Amino acid sequence: MTSAFLRAIVDTLLPGDHRTPPLPSGTAAGVATELEHLVAGLDGALHNVVLHAVATAAGGQEAFVRADALGRIASVRTVEAEMPGPFRALVAVVLQDYYEADVVLLAMGWRAEPPQPQGHAVQPFDEALLGPVRRRGRMWR
Amino acid sequence: MAKLDAVDVVVVGAGLGGSALCARLSERAPHLRIVCLERGDWVDRSAMPAYRRDWQSAALGAWATSPNVRLSAGGSRSADYPIDDSASPIKPLLWNGVGGSTINWAAHVPRLHPSDFRTKTLDGVGDDWPFSYFDLEPYYDLNDTAMGIAGLAGDPAYPPKRSPRMPPVAIGRMGEAAARGFNAMGWHWWPADAAINTVDRGDRHACNNGGPCLMGCPIQAKASADIVYWPVALRNGVELRTHCVAQHVIVKGGRAIGLAYRDGNGATHEQPAAFTVVACNGIGTARLLLASNIGRGADGALGRHLMFHPIAYARGMFTEELDGPRGPVGACVYSHEFYEHRPGRPFTRGLQLQVTRENAPLHQAARLEPAWGEDAHTRLREEFRHSLPVMVVAEDLPDARNRVALAEGVAADGLPNIRVEYTLSENSRRILDFGLDRAEDMLHAAGAYRVARVPLAPLTGWHLLGTARMGDDPATSVTDGRGRCHAVANLIVADGSLFPTAGAVNPGATIAALALKIGDDLAREVGR
Ligand SMILES: Cc1cc2nc3c(=O)[nH]c(=O)nc-3n(C[C@H](O)[C@H](O)[C@H](O)COP(=O)(O)OP(=O)(O)OC[C@H]3O[C@@H](n4cnc5c(N)ncnc54)[C@H](O)[C@@H]3O)c2cc1C
Ligand code: SF4
Numbered sequence: 218m219t220s221a222f223l224r225a226i227v228d229t230l231l232p233g234d235h236r237t238p239p240l241p242s243g244t245a246a247g248v249a250t251e252l253e254h255l256v257a258g259l260d261g262a263l264h265n266v267v268l269h270a271v272a273t274a275a276g277g278q279e280a281f282v283r284a285d286a287l288g289r290i291a292s293v294r295t296v297e298a299e300m301p302g303p304f305r306a307l308v309a310v311v312l313q314d315y316y317e318a319d320v321v322l323l324a325m326g327w328r329a330e331p332p333q334p335q336g337h338a339v340q341p342f343d344e345a346l347l348g349p350v351r352r353r354g355r356m357w358r
Numbered sequence: 359m360a361k362l363d364a365v366d367v368v369v370v371g372a373g374l375g376g377s378a379l380c381a382r383l384s385e386r387a388p389h390l391r392i393v394c395l396e397r398g399d400w401v402d403r404s405a406m407p408a409y410r411r412d413w414q415s416a417a418l419g420a421w422a423t424s425p426n427v428r429l430s431a432g433g434s435r436s437a438d439y440p441i442d443d444s445a446s447p448i449k450p451l452l453w454n455g456v457g458g459s460t461i462n463w464a465a466h467v468p469r470l471h472p473s474d475f476r477t478k479t480l481d482g483v484g485d486d487w488p489f490s491y492f493d494l495e496p497y498y499d500l501n502d503t504a505m506g507i508a509g510l511a512g513d514p515a516y517p518p519k520r521s522p523r524m525p526p527v528a529i530g531r532m533g534e535a536a537a538r539g540f541n542a543m544g545w546h547w548w549p550a551d552a553a554i555n556t557v558d559r560g561d562r563h564a565c566n567n568g569g570p571c572l573m574g575c576p577i578q579a580k581a582s583a584d585i586v587y588w589p590v591a592l593r594n595g596v597e598l599r600t601h602c603v604a605q606h607v608i609v610k611g612g613r614a615i616g617l618a619y620r621d622g623n624g625a626t627h628e629q630p631a632a633f634t635v636v637a638c639n640g641i642g643t644a645r646l647l648l649a650s651n652i653g654r655g656a657d658g659a660l661g662r663h664l665m666f667h668p669i670a671y672a673r674g675m676f677t678e679e680l681d682g683p684r685g686p687v688g689a690c691v692y693s694h695e696f697y698e699h700r701p702g703r704p705f706t707r708g709l710q711l712q713v714t715r716e717n718a719p720l721h722q723a724a725r726l727e728p729a730w731g732e733d734a735h736t737r738l739r740e741e742f743r744h745s746l747p748v749m750v751v752a753e754d755l756p757d758a759r760n761r762v763a764l765a766e767g768v769a770a771d772g773l774p775n776i777r778v779e780y781t782l783s784e785n786s787r788r789i790l791d792f793g794l795d796r797a798e799d800m801l802h803a804a805g806a807y808r809v810a811r812v813p814l815a816p817l818t819g820w821h822l823l824g825t826a827r828m829g830d831d832p833a834t835s836v837t838d839g840r841g842r843c844h845a846v847a848n849l850i851v852a853d854g855s856l857f858p859t860a861g862a863v864n865p866g867a868t869i870a871a872l873a874l875k876i877g878d879d880l881a882r883e884v885g886r
Contacts, residue, residue: 230730240735290731308729313415316720325742327682327719333408333576336566337684339530342549344510346537350546356515358473358480358698 218256218268222278224249226271229289230311238324246318248311255310267307270296359618361628365391366884368617368631370604370646372396373458374866375853375873376637377587378501382877384594387884393629394591395602395619397771398437398455400584405435406576408568414720421573423451423462424817436461437601439769441641442777443819448666450641450778450819456600457584459639460866462572463820464688465553465580466712467507467867469498472517473698474861481699483706484755484859488828488839491517497871497878504590505581505870506559508689509551515694524556527565530681532746533691536713539804545695550712552689553581553866561585567685569715580686583870603771607634607650607849614849620772633880635841637853637873640664640822644762644855645776647826647836652845660836661763661825663756665860668782669818670750670790672797674806675740682716682743688864690714696796697862705788710751710862711797716743748801750793752786753862758834762825782814790814821865826855840879841872852876 224244231243243249255261256268275281275292284292297304315321319329367383369376372394380394407416419431425438426449437454453461472491477484495517502521509523526549529537533549540547554571555564555578565579578585592598601622608616608628616630636643644661652660693711700708716722719742723729726737765775790813798809829835832844841856843849852873854865861868 232732232735234732234735234739236735236739293730305729309418309724312723312729313418313720316723317412317414322719325719327742329411331408331410331413332568332570333566336568337681339528339567339681339685340534342526342529343534346534346541347510347548349541349544350514350548351512353514353546356546356694356698357471357517 218265219278220249220253221282222272223252223256223268225282225289226268227252227311229286229293230308231315232286238326240324241320243311243315246315246321248314248318251314252311263303264307264310267296267300267303270299359626359628361630364616364630364632365393366631367392367633367635367880368629369394369635369637370617371458371637371639371642371853372456372583372588372598373637373639373853374460374583374869376635377457377583377591378870378873379635379637379852379877380591380596381587381594382874383881384591384596386878386881388594390884392596393631394596394598395604395617395629396456396598396600397603399435399600400456401435401461401574403574403576403578406574408570408573408576413570413573414718417570417573417718417721418724423572423820424449425452425454439771439773440775442765442775446778446780446819447782447814447816448668448780448819449816450822451817452639452641452822456588456598457582459820460582461574461584463582463866464571464686466550466688466864467505467553468551468692468863469516469867470861470863471515471697474859477707477859481706485829485834487858488830494868494871494875497874498867500874501867501870505553505586506555506562507551508554508556510549513548515546515548515697526550527552527554527556527686527689528567529691530685532680532715533713535676535678535680535746535804536691536748536800539800540693542803543800545693545800547691547693549691550689552686554686554689555579565686569683569685569687570718571686571688603773604638604646605649605772607636607647607652609650609652609846612846614846633848633850635850635852637851639853640825640855641762641776641778643851643853644825645764645773648764649774652843652849659758659827659834662758662761663824663827664760664762664778664780664822665754665756665824665857666780666819667821667860667862668752668754668786668790669815670794671812671815672748672750672794672801673741673810674746674748674801674804675808675810676744676746676806678805679743680746683718685715687715688712696793704792705785707753707755707789708862709753709789709793711793711800712749712751714747714749716745716747746801746804746806748797750790750797751862752789752793754786754860755783756824756827756859757783821854821860823854823857823860823865826851827858828856829858841876850876850880
């Protein structure tokens with residue numbers, strides 16, 4: 218599996234988004250490098266099947282790389298329809314790497330640090346909102 | 359099989375029911391020798407993922423709420439067994455270890471309503487409980503005090519609650535948006551009762567709104583049975599044996615004489631006991647008792663009448679910025695406007711509308727369709743920190759066809775394999791549809807410009823109830839009102855499987871109260 222092919226797959230699944238705030242592409246977020254490690258490792262077998270199927274649908278890895286965005290999407294959709302389970306598993310690992318990348322979380326206006334130890338600030342509760350409910354009579358039987 | 363020294367009481371399962379019972383019984387009858395067998399281990403809070411950068415993917419693997427997902431991911435701290443849930447649209451979720459499913463619960467702890475104990479008498483459906491809300495009330499109060507409850511007094515949906523409360527968990531922008539909607543509709547709502555510290559108490563810190571309570575709370579703000587009940591039970595001399603899987607209850611001449619169990623090294627032991635208590639939850643208890651042949655013959659109800667709380671979601675999209683995944687995920691605000699049965703509605707009994715916090719970005723992205731391509735970015739942009747989920751929690755009525763049954767083969771833990779057979783009833787479907795319509799009304803009134811629906815959410819089998827139900831009739835129930843098996847009087851159940859009906863609220867407070875009551879009943883019988 219060539220690196221150019223894996224990068225093309227990753228950026229088809231996770232294209233950059235230029236709206237505001239802009240989001241990096243999967244490759245820019247480091248996902249392609251992670252995927253290269255994964256498919257080279259022991260757990261890569263299932264994902265390799267999907268990747269090979271995409272290459273076949275496109276007429277080869279190089280053809281996929283050369284194709285325009287619409288052509289790549291068409292090849293990926295063919296495989297998604299052919300093997301939905303394994304395809305979903307590939308998408309899941311790609312999403313994991315993407316949405317755990319600092320650069321993506323920050324681009325989304327979120328933060329890179331995990332929930333602890335800082336926690337989050339949540340505004341205090343305005344009890345006056347409960348006025349109408351407090352004025353109701355007993356509801357229980 | 360090595361025969362051990364006899365004890366007075368052997369308890370199986372150090373989860374919510376088992377822990378509460380051990381603490382109470384050891385307090386009320388200190389002379390008893392009590393041993394608790396737990397298949398899992400203590401959870402190591404420093405290993406909880408909330409401090410790690412990969413915390414989001416941990417929740418999809420070794421720290422998932424589903425035992426089946428954890429088993430396939432490998433590396434979990436929960437001592438899981440596989441559950442064949444292919445014949446159920448709702449998948450069972452739980453934790454196997456000291457503290458049981460309270461390790462990953464959301465700690466939203468509403469009580470049942472008084473009417474929930476009398477559904478047959480009041481509404482002609484289900485069955486009455488063998489006692490009333492007011493009989494259980496002192497035990498609800500005891501559990502509140504033990505766990506520490508954040509909440510607000512004065513909810514008109516309930517009789518006054520006497521136990522003290524910490525200030526409620528911050529409801530945040532999402533709670534306030536929902537409050538606006540409920541108020542505009544003229545409907546009831548109230549901030550959740552949560553077993554979550556909002557002030558520091560001893561070793562347990564105040565919640566800092568980190569969010570992912572379902573992966574455990576590393577700062578102990580969230581109450582769980584391991585940190586609430588076990589310190590008491592251990593101090594009182596209860597012996598807890600971890601990594602010990604009960605294999606079967608040994609019954610002779612109609613009495614339980616003890617238990618066979620397998621320890622962490624694979625050795626089997628016989629633990630003789632005057633009383634055997636089983637508290638392995640709605641699935642584990644049925645599995646152990648069926649494997650012990652308790653359910654064959656007269657006790658035909660064993661494993662049957664499985665109730666979940668079927669869940670649907672209405673998710674409102676707002677232009678204003680909301681909190682997203684900030685704050686304890688399950689404890690925000692709820693509405694009991696449609697909780698009580700009302701003739702003329704297209705269903706019997708009722709529902710809870712529970713406003714929750716949102717998922718983390720990865721979890722939100724992973725459930726969206728499409729999950730990839732430009733449209734996926736568009737969908738997530740729309741939702742992230744702009745969506746407000748409302749969970750419709752339906753009361754599931756007991757139905758003997760819904761059950762936990764033994765399956766072919768033996769699992770790695772030595773017990774028979776288990777499968778869940780469950781079909782969503784017409785009544786539950788109508789409740790969910792009605793609830794979705796009402797949630798949508800509320801969300802629009804609160805300012806949502808669009809509402810997306812999930813008609814039945816599969817990964818919501820948090821509440822496993824009814825499979826060893828209490829009742830008077832051995833043909834339709836497994837135990838009496840004190841949790842004693844009809845077939846074997848000194849075999850006692852003390853967990854969620856006892857529920858004759860489920861109400862439409864989370865069951866934890868009621869499970870704990872029940873187990874405390876059963877502990878008291880047993881202490882009274884054996885003398886203090
Ligand atoms: C993700 C999640 C969120 C939840 N959120 C809430 C909530 O917000 N509010 C609420 O009220 N409820 C909630 N619940 C449900 C609540 O946690 C359970 O209803 C409650 O813990 C069940 O108590 P139990 O005693 O019946 O069983 P458990 O607490 O599940 O304990 C059973 C114990 O038995 C042990 N065991 C099983 N088989 C054996 C065996 N053969 N030998 C030895 N040990 C055995 C298990 O390891 C476990 O420790 C949630 C549950 C989950 C999973
Ligand atoms: S949100 Fe609060 S209760 Fe939940 S895990 Fe975080 S600190 Fe604990």
